Amino acid sequence: MSLYYSLGKLQKETWMDSISEKLPSIFNIAAYFLESNLAQGRSEKVAFYYQDSTYTYAQLNSFVRRTARLLSDLGLARENRIAILLSDTPESVFAFWGAIFLGAVPVPINTACTIDDIHYILQDSRAKVLVTNQEWQEKLAPIHSQFLRKILLKDGEQPFLSLLTQQTDEQLPYAETSGDEPAFWLYTSGSTGKPKGVIHNHQSMVVCAELYGKAKLGLHQNDITYSVAKIPFAYGLGNSLYMPIAVGAATILSDANNAFDIIADIDRYRPTILFGIPSIYASILSVHEIAPLNTSSLRLCLSAAEQLPKTIWYKWRDTYGIEIYEGIGTTELLHIFLSNAEGECRPGSSGRPLSGYDVRVVDEKGFPVPAGEIGDLEVSGESLMLGYWNRLRETRQALYGNAMRTGDKYLCDADGYFWFMGRKDDFFKVNGMWVSPFEVEDVLLQHEGVLDAAVVPECDRGEQLTEIIAYVSLKPGFDQSPDLEEKIRQLARTRLPHFKVPKKINFLETLPRTPTGKIHRKSLLKTH
């Protein structure tokens, strides 16, 4: 019996109570999505656009099955990991769904990761197969992973797509997985500096597609989504991969890098939904006179990944006449759980809980704090991860029964809106990506003149996008000067991704420290 028909009854019911309880005991999310679309007559409908090509749902189905067969022939078995290190392309989509179809576990890797982090992820995940391109293969060489058996390349003598074309279209049965078992991993920044593998099961994507995609956004088959965040980010994975496929919509796979690329893409492909991040909204606004955005196709503009400053929200509405619905999600809960919505936006807030998620602000003992008081954000919902791979202590610290504390400080006002108040740890986000101050400080300390360094985020009380500001004290014999500041920044540029380079370096005689010797970052934020 087809998976889709076994779920036919479930399609007509509301998902409000428990989604997981309604899933059949055998549930393969890749097969479910593919069969649902074909059964509903969407074979010839466009699943995604990529450069000058379009791929229909029938083609997607065929390529996914061929990928599963190819991977199976290569010896990839159920529960084996397969790493995918590519920008958003047809190959990354086929590899992701093909692996899940086979019961294997895809691990998309963010192409903005450092080489060290990618080596770490390949080792940590014990990926047996890596799908990438020649450029990355050269950059990573030599790869010392005793687990890696095969590298498939997008380009070169045997491109991945040509290997798929050589496969027969013979039906390969999907792996009879359960909704409770791991389907894929996503890596997220770890507090120790090394990325952590977040394990999600087959049901997670259905949960987010139902609660956010369908219920909150009203996604439907005529939508075309465009995501600034790429597939290896939890936000991008939902925006481009499983939310559109859950309703038979189309998505645009783009290699856009800056605001001009995105403006050109939106003009060309005419998406109905823009999944943005604050820095891109700010950037598109900043170039409005040079390249005005054609918003005529857009029905929704969403934002997540970091706090959207109020000033940008108002400027966007005043310039384009569209409100941005801001939300927050985490990799561990897979997608958005707090969101603003049409007609009830509170700019600067993360909005209110989605139906299906229980979101609270709690004190250290886990008791809810009264409205208006700051506490820890605790979220429970059915899209919660199984845990972090091979990180028992961090998993135990994060999970409380079916809830998780995100590490964010929040307050909930009397109307039920949630407001971000900072982090419990020293991490912060720039361009939607986590920055550890320790990593930046380590690089600054490599300059011969730097004695001590501290890095803090500054955002003018939430009015502006977060910028990285460094405070340094100098060794004897070195004097502060604009030239020295520039030299230190140049060093940082050679050793860090550019978004992590401090925008400004302030010189201090000595840096404030706590009695235990740690840098007192909060006092730097307050006094300067």
Add this chain to the structure above:
Amino acid sequence: MSIPKTMDTLKAILANLGIPEESLHQDTLLRDNLQLDSVETVQISLELKRRLGVNVRLETRRDITLAEVCNLVEAAMSASH
């Protein structure tokens, strides 16, 4: 404005982004040689607008040299006159 003067302006903008002047030449590529990120390419465009009053869209899908940026600036200038 002449091409050499445009190049001087462009080099000044890049120097302000923290790029050492000695690494800037006619055939220097923005992405491959200077590793400019998405924010920095937009900053260059905004600075060209501020300093020279020209609208130059620096898309990133094709890597371009400093000389090519100057050509874009010149083309934009003559189009607006």
